[in-house]
Amino acid sequence: MKRTILIAALAMAGTLLAAQGPQMPTFADFDRDGNKKVTEQEFQLTQQERMTQRAEEGRMMKNAANAPQFGDIDTNSDGFIDQAEFRNHQRSHMRSQRGGQGQGRGMGRGAGTFQRLHVGPSEKE
Numbered sequence: 443m444k445r446t447i448l449i450a451a452l453a454m455a456g457t458l459l460a461a462q463g464p465q466m467p468t469f470a471d472f473d474r475d476g477n478k479k480v481t482e483q484e485f486q487l488t489q490q491e492r493m494t495q496r497a498e499e500g501r502m503m504k505n506a507a508n509a510p511q512f513g514d515i516d517t518n519s520d521g522f523i524d525q526a527e528f529r530n531h532q533r534s535h536m537r538s539q540r541g542g543q544g545q546g547r548g549m550g551r552g553a554g555t556f557q558r559l560h561v562g563p564s565e566k567e
Contacts, residue, residue, distance in 0.1 A: 472523070472528070510535075
């Protein structure tokens with residue numbers, strides 16, 4: 443019985459992960475030669491491959507025109523994207539995808555803690 447539940451849970455988790463869609467690319471996806479810097483050529487080649495893959499999978503390409511350009515990420519204009527620039531761009535992108543919202547209700551300080559709620563007549567009555 444436990445084995446059946448475990449298998450069902452794993453199958454459900456796999457389905458949920460697949461439904462989330464494409465994962466954000468990592469720095470290593472773009473840093474093709476592994477030198478800790480992404481050149482404009484590496485960036486464009488990787489970006490084009492990702493777009494081609496999505497098109498072949500039949501995914502909608504509605505935001506392709508809004509894809510970031512190399513210069514949008516290379517904020518210090520040194521001709522390379524380093525890990526910090528890449529990370530900053532992804533964080534900015536994630537914030538914009540959420541509509542610029544910060545922590546949601548109940549997700550701030552003390553989240554996950556229980557407070558004692560008094561239900562019923564007060565103890566003084």
